[in-house]
Amino acid sequence: MEGATTGELFWGGIAALVTLAIFSFLYKDNPVFKVVERIWVGVTTGYWTMLLYHTSFTDKVITPIFERGQYFYLFPVILGILMWFRLSKTYGFLARYSLAFYIGISTGIFIPLTIKTAILYQLHGTIRPIEPTWTGLMFALAFIGIICSLSYFFFSKEHKGLLGVSSKIGIYTLMIGFGTGFGLTVMGRVALLGQRVSFLHDYIASLLGALF
Amino acid sequence: MKRQVPIFLVFLCGLTMVIQFFVPHDYSDVLFQYANDFVIVIGILALPVGIYSLMKNTVNKAMRDPKERIFSALTILGFLVMIVAGLKREWFASSTSLSSNMFNYVLVPAQATLFSMLAFYIASAAYRAFRARTVLAAVLLVTAFVVMLRLIPLPEPVATWNAEFVRWILEVPNMAAKRAILIGVALGAITYSTKILLGIERAYMGTD
Numbered sequence: 432m433e434g435a436t437t438g439e440l441f442w443g444g445i446a447a448l449v450t451l452a453i454f455s456f457l458y459k460d461n462p463v464f465k466v467v468e469r470i471w472v473g474v475t476t477g478y479w480t481m482l483l484y485h486t487s488f489t490d491k492v493i494t495p496i497f498e499r500g501q502y503f504y505l506f507p508v509i510l511g512i513l514m515w516f517r518l519s520k521t522y523g524f525l526a527r528y529s530l531a532f533y534i535g536i537s538t539g540i541f542i543p544l545t546i547k548t549a550i551l552y553q554l555h556g557t558i559r560p561i562e563p564t565w566t567g568l569m570f571a572l573a574f575i576g577i578i579c580s581l582s583y584f585f586f587s588k589e590h591k592g593l594l595g596v597s598s599k600i601g602i603y604t605l606m607i608g609f610g611t612g613f614g615l616t617v618m619g620r621v622a623l624l625g626q627r628v629s630f631l632h633d634y635i636a637s638l639l640g641a642l643f
Numbered sequence: 644m645k646r647q648v649p650i651f652l653v654f655l656c657g658l659t660m661v662i663q664f665f666v667p668h669d670y671s672d673v674l675f676q677y678a679n680d681f682v683i684v685i686g687i688l689a690l691p692v693g694i695y696s697l698m699k700n701t702v703n704k705a706m707r708d709p710k711e712r713i714f715s716a717l718t719i720l721g722f723l724v725m726i727v728a729g730l731k732r733e734w735f736a737s738s739t740s741l742s743s744n745m746f747n748y749v750l751v752p753a754q755a756t757l758f759s760m761l762a763f764y765i766a767s768a769a770y771r772a773f774r775a776r777t778v779l780a781a782v783l784l785v786t787a788f789v790v791m792l793r794l795i796p797l798p799e800p801v802a803t804w805n806a807e808f809v810r811w812i813l814e815v816p817n818m819a820a821k822r823a824i825l826i827g828v829a830l831g832a833i834t835y836s837t838k839i840l841l842g843i844e845r846a847y848m849g850t851d
Contacts, residue, residue, distance in 0.1 A: 442748040449749055453756040457763060465714050471753040473718040474745055476697060477725020480690060481742070485732050487687040491680050507681040511688020518692060524645040527848050531652035533685045534847055536678045538653070538836045539660025545836075549829030553822050569815050576819025577826075584827050601823070606779050608820020610786025611812055617769075617787070618794040620762035627759050630752070 435637045447634045450627055507532075576604040650842040657840040698722075786812060 435443065452467040492508060495501040510529035517526035557577055559570045582594055583601035590598045660678060663671045698719065705715035728742040729735040735742050775781035793809040796802070838844035 442744050446748040446752040449752045450756045453753060453760065457760065466717060467753060469714040469718040470721040471750065472697075473721025473723075474725050474749050476694065477722040478729070478742070478746055478750060480694060480722075481726060481729030481735055483687050483690060485729070485735055487683050489732070491684050491687070495680075504680070504684065507684035508688065510681070511685045514685065514689040514692055518695065523849075527645070527649040528652065529685050529689075530847060531649035532656055533682055534839060535653040535656025536660055536682050538839050539657035540664075540675075540678070542657075542833055542836050542840075543661055543664035545829050545833055549825055549832075553826055553829075557822060569811075573815050573819045573822075576816055577823045580820055580823030581826060584823075602779060603782060604816050605820045605823070606782045607786045607812060607816040608824070610783040611790050611817040611820075613769075613783070614787040614790030614793075617762065617765050618791055620759055620765060622794075623755055623759035624762045627752070627756050 435641065440638060440641055443634045443637070447631055450631060454627075575600070580604045580608075646845070646848060649848060650845065654840055654842060694722075 449467050449471075452463045455461055456464045492504060495504040496508075510532055513525045513529040515526075516522045516524075557574055559567075559574075561567055561571060579597045579599075579601035581601070583590075583598040583605065585594070585598075588594055656678075660675075663674050663678075701715045701718050705712045725742065725745060728740065728745065734740045737743060773780075773784055775784050789805065790809055790812065792805050797805060835844065839847070
């Protein structure tokens, strides 16, 4: 924030106060934290409301109906308005019709797409030709790890014999995966913490530089 | 009628979209585009229900507990400020507007700080709960430790060895575990979705 303008210093000050107020929770729950927390809830809701209004609502409702004359877009608008009846005890069932369209279309898109991306593409990436190279050996190891990990989740047969051995290897593979996930999460959070502390340091330095 | 028609609609819409996926035709693409738009429109129009719910809970809390009034008022104030500040598209999109400043200097720092605080809680929870009592727990612990070491400065040649080892962990056993979980989750999600399409799973409809 070197050479910051008054406006940048003002908004930076607010960001610094917000940061410190949230860090105050490390001591205990307190009114300062609560103030920032509640403002954050309101601001986030307002921001997302306006973002969705300007992107989804304007682009998918106002533009097609009023500018392009695609009046069939009134159909999902009516369905969307029916969603509001969810708040009524008497007419709450009307919201189910719009929910039915929403869930039906979403599920219908989701099923084949998931089969393609999360199963077929993953299997395609897993099953590779066996090559007498270091990379080939690693692919084979990963393949064994995947099969063994999947066998750990197979509960239709008792984990004994070959299935017992394979599920045992599988659980070790999964534990390495969980350990990696944990380590990366912790370090991600620590990096974020470092970034916040660095921001506070830079802000105080620029504020002092501007004042003296 | 209150339940049967929605169940039939779910089946009909779902089946249409599944068939559409396997039909390589322009009409099929058009159908997908409009269906996708319809879902977005229904979703965006459901947003007022969520906002109403948030405001109702906030006001109710303020009515019940006088100490909460100031905090509830701040939530509503924050919401209204953002709505007014972003009413016009140019206000919302401008990098120097109130809306952008609120986003950059309130929302982003608050979110980043809240997530960064998790570092303390994860460390504290790990210190209390992480014990290498079994071989499996030890494997998890050692892996986490080695991965964390990768991201801190170490003297050479330990840093290079560690970096190579972590790369191997990420590319082989970690990838195997993540891929197996992804395939398992996908199979579960597909099964659940099929149950919804066939009307076996009806929890989304709520109760009468």
